[in-house]
Amino acid sequence: MKKAYRVKDNREFQHIFKHGKSFANRQLVLYYLEKPEQNHFRVGLSVGTKIGNAVKRNQIKRYLRQAFLELEDDIKDTYDMIVIARQPTKNMTFHEIKNSLLHLLRKKKLLKKK
Numbered sequence: 001m002k003k004a005y006r007v008k009d010n011r012e013f014q015h016i017f018k019h020g021k022s023f024a025n026r027q028l029v030l031y032y033l034e035k036p037e038q039n040h041f042r043v044g045l046s047v048g049t050k051i052g053n054a055v056k057r058n059q060i061k062r063y064l065r066q067a068f069l070e071l072e073d074d075i076k077d078t079y080d081m082i083v084i085a086r087q088p089t090k091n092m093t094f095h096e097i098k099n100s101l102l103h104l105l106r107k108k109k110l111l112k113k114k
Contacts, residue, residue: 001065007044027100029084044082067098
């Protein structure tokens with residue numbers, strides 16, 4: 001994922017938490033905030049230490065980044081999003097994580113109409 005597509009700054013994370021909306025399923029929590037002036041979406045990822053060791057947390061983040069990369073053309077451009085992984089993600093495959101993410105994006109209508 002390109003650097004322009006990432007939310008890295010702590011102030012931006014806090015702003016999205018405070019002013020954005022959230023939605024969750026058993027595996028992931030999605031915070032999102034619309035920014036009409038943006039020309040592409042941005043994503044921040046958070047995987048807590050309770051989920052596992054560094055290897056497992058980095059694997060989950062790689063899975064999430066790859067899922068966003070594959071869905072890049074389908075996601076609406078004007079949103080900042082933060083995805084927080086929950087405990088069940090440590091036992092999930094890439095395709096299960098991608099389907100869970102797709103479920104959240106569909107429910108909140110963050111996908112472009114085809």
